[in-house]
Amino acid sequence: MFFCVLASGSHGNATWVEENDKAVLIDNGLSAKEVETRAKARGLNLNHLKALAITHEHSDHIKGVGPLARRYNLTVLTTKKTAQAAAPTIGRVQLKHFEPGADVDLGFLTLSTVAISHDAVEPLAYVIKGDSKVLGLLTDIGRVTHLVRESLKNLTALVLEFNHDLTMLLEGEYPYHLKQRVRGDGGHLSNEAGAALLGDLYHPGLKRVVLGHLSQQNNTPVLALRAAQAVLDRLGVKPYLSAAEQDEPTPVFEL
Numbered sequence: 200m201f202f203c204v205l206a207s208g209s210h211g212n213a214t215w216v217e218e219n220d221k222a223v224l225i226d227n228g229l230s231a232k233e234v235e236t237r238a239k240a241r242g243l244n245l246n247h248l249k250a251l252a253i254t255h256e257h258s259d260h261i262k263g264v265g266p267l268a269r270r271y272n273l274t275v276l277t278t279k280k281t282a283q284a285a286a287p288t289i290g291r292v293q294l295k296h297f298e299p300g301a302d303v304d305l306g307f308l309t310l311s312t313v314a315i316s317h318d319a320v321e322p323l324a325y326v327i328k329g330d331s332k333v334l335g336l337l338t339d340i341g342r343v344t345h346l347v348r349e350s351l352k353n354l355t356a357l358v359l360e361f362n363h364d365l366t367m368l369l370e371g372e373y374p375y376h377l378k379q380r381v382r383g384d385g386g387h388l389s390n391e392a393g394a395a396l397l398g399d400l401y402h403p404g405l406k407r408v409v410l411g412h413l414s415q416q417n418n419t420p421v422l423a424l425r426a427a428q429a430v431l432d433r434l435g436v437k438p439y440l441s442a443a444e445q446d447e448p449t450p451v452f453e454l
């Protein structure tokens with residue numbers, strides 16, 4: 200099993216996860232052409248793409264879903280409510296619904312879905328299970344719940360939101376209502392909150408951590424990585440740590 204975060208941030212998100220020459224894309228906020236360019240740059244084969252799963256209907260996660268699904272004949276997987284909310288953006292695609300919290304068997308990977316707190320109709324985190332490896336994808340989360348902590352145990356790799364540095368957000372140029380939205384229960388995790396959650400989720404089997412959905416206005420990779428490193432240093436552990444970017448895909452990470 201391997202994965203590559205093709206893009207991460209408020210201008211577009213997409214994560215490629217592949218097992219045995221079959222791949223699923225989680226979200227697509229990129230144009231079909233940009234997905235093709237980024238996938239090819241990392242040696243990913245677009246013919247391996249079999250399905251596209253959606254976390255929630257915000258445009259940075261779905262604006263490229265329709266064109267890509269139609270071009271590659273992909274089934275789009277999400278909850279009924281999210282599909283309804285996303286329909287005007289996505290247009291006609293082949294859809295498969297599931298209930299939030301359901302396990303979705305793709306045949307090559309299993310997607311366990313976890314309801315999260317974010318200001319969308321039915322937002323989800325995904326826990327993606329291969330033969331023996333487990334990848335957690337957790338971004339766009341306002342508040343860390345008991346369910347999240349319980350559901351994201353025992354991961355091999357984790358893509359975790361480190362959205363903003365709280366001081367940069369509060370002192371930055373966002374209008375007051377947007378600052379409140381970002382830091383609220385329906386918003387995004389700060390570096391501090393992400394680091395605390397990383398400390399809770401860490402176990403010796405967690406080999407790789409990728410920080411995601413970093414704000415370009417209210418965060419820097421250096422600050423996010425420093426916050427994550429501090430908690431890992433406190434635990435005395437050294438999983439591979441990096442930050443995903445908006446404009447460049449990550450390397451391909453083999454689990």
Ligand SMILES: [Zn+2]
Nearest residue numbers: 209257259339
């Ligand atoms: Zn987002």
Ligand SMILES: [Zn+2]
Nearest residue numbers: 255257317339
């Ligand atoms: Zn969102």
